[in-house]
Amino acid sequence: MTSAATPTYPLRALNVSKSFLVGRIRTQVLTDLSLDVEAGRLTLIAGPSGCGKSTLLAILSGLLRVEAGAVQALGKDLAELSRHELERFRLSHTGFIFQEFGLFPALTALEQVELPLHYLGMSRASARVRAEQSLEEVGMATRSRLRPSELSGGEKQRVAIARAIAKEPALLFADEPTSALDAANGALVIDLLHRIARSHGTTVLCVSHDPRVISHADRVFQMEDGRILESHPRPPTPILKGHTA
Amino acid sequence: MTSLALKTLIYEWRRFLPAVLAVGFACLLQLLQIAFVLGIFSSASVYITGSTAQLWIGYPGTQSVNVGRPVHEELRSRLAMDPQVQRVEPFLWLDADWRSARGGASVIVSGIDERPNGLMFAHVLPAELRAQLTVPDTVIVDRADLSKLGVNVGEWATINGERVRIIGVTQGLRALGGVNVVASLQTARHLDAGGSTSIGPTYFVAQLRGPDNAEAVARRLCCQASFGPYEVWTAKAFARRSELYWLLDTGAGAGVMFLAVIVFAAGAAISSQALMAAVGGSLREYATLNALGVGIASLRWVVLEQALWVGAAGLLGAAALGGALLLLARSQDVPVVLDIWVTLLCMGVALGVAVVSGLAAVQSLRRADPATLLR
Numbered sequence A: 001m002t003s004a005a006t007p008t009y010p011l012r013a014l015n016v017s018k019s020f021l022v023g024r025i026r027t028q029v030l031t032d033l034s035l036d037v038e039a040g041r042l043t044l045i046a047g048p049s050g051c052g053k054s055t056l057l058a059i060l061s062g063l064l065r066v067e068a069g070a071v072q073a074l075g076k077d078l079a080e081l082s083r084h085e086l087e088r089f090r091l092s093h094t095g096f097i098f099q100e101f102g103l104f105p106a107l108t109a110l111e112q113v114e115l116p117l118h119y120l121g122m123s124r125a126s127a128r129v130r131a132e133q134s135l136e137e138v139g140m141a142t143r144s145r146l147r148p149s150e151l152s153g154g155e156k157q158r159v160a161i162a163r164a165i166a167k168e169p170a171l172l173f174a175d176e177p178t179s180a181l182d183a184a185n186g187a188l189v190i191d192l193l194h195r196i197a198r199s200h201g202t203t204v205l206c207v208s209h210d211p212r213v214i215s216h217a218d219r220v221f222q223m224e225d226g227r228i229l230e231s232h233p234r235p236p237t238p239i240l241k242g243h244t245a
Numbered sequence B: 001m002t003s004l005a006l007k008t009l010i011y012e013w014r015r016f017l018p019a020v021l022a023v024g025f026a027c028l029l030q031l032l033q034i035a036f037v038l039g040i041f042s043s044a045s046v047y048i049t050g051s052t053a054q055l056w057i058g059y060p061g062t063q064s065v066n067v068g069r070p071v072h073e074e075l076r077s078r079l080a081m082d083p084q085v086q087r088v089e090p091f092l093w094l095d096a097d098w099r100s101a102r103g104g105a106s107v108i109v110s111g112i113d114e115r116p117n118g119l120m121f122a123h124v125l126p127a128e129l130r131a132q133l134t135v136p137d138t139v140i141v142d143r144a145d146l147s148k149l150g151v152n153v154g155e156w157a158t159i160n161g162e163r164v165r166i167i168g169v170t171q172g173l174r175a176l177g178g179v180n181v182v183a184s185l186q187t188a189r190h191l192d193a194g195g196s197t198s199i200g201p202t203y204f205v206a207q208l209r210g211p212d213n214a215e216a217v218a219r220r221l222c223c224q225a226s227f228g229p230y231e232v233w234t235a236k237a238f239a240r241r242s243e244l245y246w247l248l249d250t251g252a253g254a255g256v257m258f259l260a261v262i263v264f265a266a267g268a269a270i271s272s273q274a275l276m277a278a279v280g281g282s283l284r285e286y287a288t289l290n291a292l293g294v295g296i297a298s299l300r301w302v303v304l305e306q307a308l309w310v311g312a313a314g315l316l317g318a319a320a321l322g323g324a325l326l327l328l329a330r331s332q333d334v335p336v337v338l339d340i341w342v343t344l345l346c347m348g349v350a351l352g353v354a355v356v357s358g359l360a361a362v363q364s365l366r367r368a369d370p371a372t373l374l375r
């Protein structure tokens, strides 16, 4: 492999292995797995339940450490970063979207989005502006004063997306972002993720077995039993407005 | 910056209410217990603290005002000779037996100088009441003790078989080991069936010309063998000695300390559990923030801030309720003593418990592993 010839990937897994010890039994979850994620695309990891998708996502995003192999994110070897440095890295470069939205019940949509920006050291005023922009982008500008209890599931997930993209991360991770949502809201969220990858050049890595997501992804990695089986590159598809499954 | 801690606390107050109540009640219990204990033990020295005498002269080695033995009558002139001494008064202490139509009790008779400018019980006895003691065979008791003694004002009873009349009641005279009965020196001598005071009174008390040099005068007056055995204490020292005697030597103090430790431990355990439960309710959200790169250290501050607010809210409630309860106790003549330092100490301890609980709850943040959100 010559470094000059290979395109630079923002996210790479190199011969990664991971196992969990439960009691005396060690289960191998990821086995010698390698993966390159292209920049500015919506990449999907699909596969049966329990095959290790979420574990892979956690490893690629620096939430979990590898046992063997290496993870390179934005050219950094994550194994070399301390816990504090990893937090710092995530704060500056990564966004997350979870199946359960992880919003604070007490905060309004605007405050949810502002919160990580404050920790990033942004001033009050610029955090406000940035948060409003993000909410605008996910179509939640008019609902920015509402708390989670006053929002629908789809709206909550859009606030979570706004929170994740407000700091303009280079990497965006999403674990089953649509599985708690109905068809229409799910489509909206996928559409958003796709658009974020396009317009911001964000590298979006998504885990899902939602067929709607599969049809929207630029690239799909099929996973089984802790290994990547195959990958299908897809030509960029035009964004379908109001698409429903 | 948006205070996540405070906003969450206000919006989800129901979730934090148990913790607020736990901290509040822990503080309240501690505070009331101390107030009552101090109240009870301060009544051991009511003879001293209720009087204006600056020096107490009694039998050497007397550990507490209630275990005094008679001193020599001639001591009086020796004390009065000192240029700094303005006034000397005898004080008689008698354990006696009370009988009335409706009850009997063991009482403590205090024989005092009933003249208007008398030192003994000057803080407790209004002047006109004190003056009435000049009538022979009259006594004054605390109004809260009337039912125990089975008498009303104006009625007759017997002490050690001698008839006495209740001429009035006052407040702040309740005793620790019995019922205080105040009489004139003359009446008290008359009631002294055992005759232990025939050689002299149980104590002499003295007032000095200058108030500040009590310790120096006490040292100077002390212990010339020619006047029989005696010792001189300042009022402050003797009161402290008496209270400590009850606290330490009677076993009551050990029990109280034991109880205080239990109350503290129980309060700490309950508060920390309640606080940890309240904090734990946000664990998933904290984990999400941590995934987004907000450090555990920053999240710790959020939790600690929450603990402090919970503590403050609890203390506010405890202060309000405690104040009301103490006023109620006072109005019912229950002896309670609380000074600002003890209150601050209690509040500090409660706040400390809240912070320590918060720190324990912070430990639970370790479980807020964001990887667990990816399942």
Ligand SMILES: Nc1ncnc2c1ncn2[C@@H]1O[C@H](COP(=O)(O)OP(=O)(O)OP(=O)(O)O)[C@@H](O)[C@H]1O
Pocket: A020, A021, A022, A027, A029, A048, A049, A050, A051, A052, A053, A054, A055, A056, B374, B375
């Ligand atoms: N912390 C852990 N301790 C023990 N075992 C674990 C742990 N995390 C994951 N596993 C195991 O690893 C395997 C893969 O888990 P993972 O969550 O990655 O699956 P998944 O592909 O995301 O499944 P799903 O589609 O149902 O979310 C599972 O068998 C799971 O039991």
Ligand SMILES: [Mg+2]
Pocket: A053, A054, A055, A175, B374, B375
């Ligand atoms: Mg999963």
